[in-house]
Amino acid sequence: MGPFEKHVFVCTTGSTCPVEGNSVDVHARLKELVKKAGLKTNIRINNSGCMDQCGNGPMIVVYPENVWYCHVRVEDADVIFEEHLVGGRPVERLIYRPLKPGANKIAKEEPQTSGSSTGQS
């Protein structure tokens, strides 16, 4: 058994999830809820990079259940926390059901740019 009962990853550093919704605030809200409930030793909330499901975001995955959530809004964080992380019942209406195993990108990650994106002077 690992050091945490549940480990939650929120895609905050991929390039589409943070703009499809507000995954940074979803992550912050989950961390706040865990802290307020005194569950930091039981539940770990982590930032994550791209999960290869771009276009379905914001994406969240909860382990050890391997339950994935898609199109998660900030207000959904409270429901996921109460019903799944505390209550042990995954939130059916938010569960992600991919069409096939592995990568399921329906939106491409944007390449990271620095400075001029045209490369022309």
Ligand code: FES
């Ligand atoms: S950017 Fe979140 S799954 Fe790709």
